[in-house]
Amino acid sequence: MRTLAPTKVIAVDGGGSRCRVAVCAADGTVLGRAEGAAANPATDLGTAVRHLRAAIAEAARAAGIPENANGTEIAALPAWLALAGVVNERIAGAVAEAMPFRQCRVSDDRPSNMVGALGGADGFVAAIGTGSFLGRQAAGRRGFVGGWGLQLGDQASGAWLGRELLARVLLAVDGLAPRSDLINEVLTEFGDPGEIALFANRASPADHARLAPRVVAAARGGDRGALALMRAGSAYLARALRRLGFGPNDVLCLTGGLGPAYAEFLPPAFARNLIAPRGSALDGAIRLALELAR
Numbered sequence: 592m593r594t595l596a597p598t599k600v601i602a603v604d605g606g607g608s609r610c611r612v613a614v615c616a617a618d619g620t621v622l623g624r625a626e627g628a629a630a631n632p633a634t635d636l637g638t639a640v641r642h643l644r645a646a647i648a649e650a651a652r653a654a655g656i657p658e659n660a661n662g663t664e665i666a667a668l669p670a671w672l673a674l675a676g677v678v679n680e681r682i683a684g685a686v687a688e689a690m691p692f693r694q695c696r697v698s699d700d701r702p703s704n705m706v707g708a709l710g711g712a713d714g715f716v717a718a719i720g721t722g723s724f725l726g727r728q729a730a731g732r733r734g735f736v737g738g739w740g741l742q743l744g745d746q747a748s749g750a751w752l753g754r755e756l757l758a759r760v761l762l763a764v765d766g767l768a769p770r771s772d773l774i775n776e777v778l779t780e781f782g783d784p785g786e787i788a789l790f791a792n793r794a795s796p797a798d799h800a801r802l803a804p805r806v807v808a809a810a811r812g813g814d815r816g817a818l819a820l821m822r823a824g825s826a827y828l829a830r831a832l833r834r835l836g837f838g839p840n841d842v843l844c845l846t847g848g849l850g851p852a853y854a855e856f857l858p859p860a861f862a863r864n865l866i867a868p869r870g871s872a873l874d875g876a877i878r879l880a881l882e883l884a885r
């Protein structure tokens with residue numbers, strides 16, 4: 592007997608501040624949407640699961656999927672959950688086991704971000720917000736660099752720029768780096784070097800990232816300390832793109848809150864074929880859910 596293809600799918604984009612859910616028809620038409628609270632399973636698995644299940648139930652209601660005691664209809668839908676913090680199969684498996692779906696794929700949020708930005712086409716992505724990663728999509732295959740978090744990675748990201756700015760301020764205090772207007776401003780705002788060290792000890796990646804727009808603005812104004820940071824971030828991006836196989840005819844999409852700011856600092860070989868994002872991370876999760884259902 593031939594198995595009928597599912598008529599609907601569920602797609603989830605989740606992170607440290609919110610999760611978004613879409614229920615879609617087989618042609619990609621969105622039938623219902625919902626937004627929930629934070630859903631990073633590496634930070635708090637139980638909380639992430641509760642928030643995900645609540646948002647999924649809300650999206651199902653919006654799509655007209657009836658609620659019943661055993662959840663038969665929603666359980667039959669293929670689902671792709673793209674979540675920040677899914678760094679290995681153990682976490683992915685724990686999330687999948689807590690979901691109501693019989694066919695469920697849980698991944699980190701890099702594939703959905705890249706597929707959404709490229710619209711399913713071949714190309715490269717540098718996704719740079721509070722954190723960072725780079726990716727390549729070619730002939731149906733995907734590869735990634737980065738996305739390991741601020742403690743061990745996230746180079747060029749907003750959090751990295753903010754942390755490196757504070758480190759540079761302390762180097763300047765010690766006479767090991769040149770002063771600049773931005774460095775002097777930050778030191779004045781904190782009052783003394785010790786306060787910078789205390790702040791850094793308790794700061795989250797988001798706290799560090801709040802300094803990033805000042806780095807970008809100062810670099811555009813010619814501040815040498817800020818320029819050094821943006822050039823260091825750009826050098827990392829160029830190195831990672833080369834590692835992924837970037838060539839002269841390839842396109843690059845700079846996404847995230849900070850990604851487009853790097854366009855003017857990248858070497859010409861990478862900046863000449865920039866494209867705008869074609870969709871969001873949730874759009875990417877929808878495409879992946881539809882792929883799963885085929």
